[in-house]
Amino acid sequence: TMLGVVGEPFENITFETVGSSFDTEIALFNAETGAFIAANDDIEPGNRQSRIVQRFGADTVRTHLMFAFDWEKGGPWDSKGITGSHRFIQDVWRLGTAEYASQGDGADRDLRRAVHQTIEKMTRDMESFSWNTGVAALMALRNEMAPVLRDGTASAEAWNEAVDALVLLLAPIAPHITEEIWRRRGHEVSVHASSWPTYDAEAAAADVITLIV
Numbered sequence: 001t002m003l004g005v006v007g008e009p010f011e012n013i014t015f016e017t018v019g020s021s022f023d024t025e026i027a028l029f030n031a032e033t034g035a036f037i038a039a040n041d042d043i044e045p046g047n048r049q050s051r052i053v054q055r056f057g058a059d060t061v062r063t064h065l066m067f068a069f070d071w072e073k074g075g076p077w078d079s080k081g082i083t084g085s086h087r088f089i090q091d092v093w094r095l096g097t098a099e100y101a102s103q104g105d106g107a108d109r110d111l112r113r114a115v116h117q118t119i120e121k122m123t124r125d126m127e128s129f130s131w132n133t134g135v136a137a138l139m140a141l142r143n144e145m146a147p148v149l150r151d152g153t154a155s156a157e158a159w160n161e162a163v164d165a166l167v168l169l170l171a172p173i174a175p176h177i178t179e180e181i182w183r184r185r186g187h188e189v190s191v192h193a194s195s196w197p198t199y200d201a202e203a204a205a206a207d208v209i210t211l212i213v
Contacts, residue, residue, distance in 0.1 A: 052082070059174035060086045066173050067132040067139075088135075090178060091142050095149060096181035097168055100159045103152035109207075111154045114144040115162045116204035119197045122169045131173065138170055165197045 053061050064085035118141045125134035145162055148154045154162075163185070171178040171191045182191035 001050060056082060056086050057089070057176075063089060063135060063174050067135040068132070070130075070132055087176060088139055088142060090097065092166065092170060092174070093112050093147070093177060094183065095142065095145055096163055097184055098150045099151055100149060101152050102154065102156045104153040105153075105158065107148050107151075107153035108155055108158040111144065111148055111152065111158050111162055112200075112203045113206070114141055116164050116200045119199045120164060122201055123196070123199065126172065134169075135173065138166065152198055167191060168194060168197050 060082060064082045064157075066105075067085055069083060118137050121137040122134045124130065125137070141162075145166070148159065154199060167178045167181050171182075175192065178191050182194070187194065
């Protein structure tokens with residue numbers, strides 16, 4: 001009523017508070033800044049961020065929090081497990097900023113299938129707060145893209161579609177690195193103000209082979 005809204009404005013909303021321990025520190029997570037603040041610090045602006053954010057960066061921590069466990073169920077914080085998310089963020093940077101040299105288009109069909117299957121999966125998972133499985137799908141797409149970059153087996157058009165989709169889908173989870181990649185790729189509008197990738201069912205469909213027995 002304070003906002004003049006009649007009825008419940010949200011059909012579904014999830015609040016999550018994280019209080020965890022690592023490296024003998026108790027930490028509070030600020031979802032707005034992506035920062036951990038040690039509990040023995042005074043809780044006021046300008047206090048130091050946690051050592052783990054300083055070491056790995058806020059995007060890595062955000063990605064790990066989304067990936068490590070079901071968001072609604074939560075789970076124990078394990079700082080050792082963050083290295084996988086850190087490698088993923090590094091790989092995204094490498095894929096997003098690489099100078100791609102196409103040697104053909106033989107991998108176009110497989111790459112576009114992976115891209116559009118990931119768009120479908122990530123869209124569904126974002127709507128259901130299943131961020132852990134959504135991040136897993138993005139990691140799988142990363143694995144599909146890596147050999148294409150190495151061997152140049154897809155056309156430049158298919159490669160650019162894949163990179164842009166990866167960056168756009170990751171943007172809500174890792175906002176800083178995706179914005180930097182997006183700008184470096186020549187986009188004038190912020191990645192966070194750009195349209196969500198459009199799912200193409202035909203491109204996502206698996207090839208069907210009929211065998212006569």
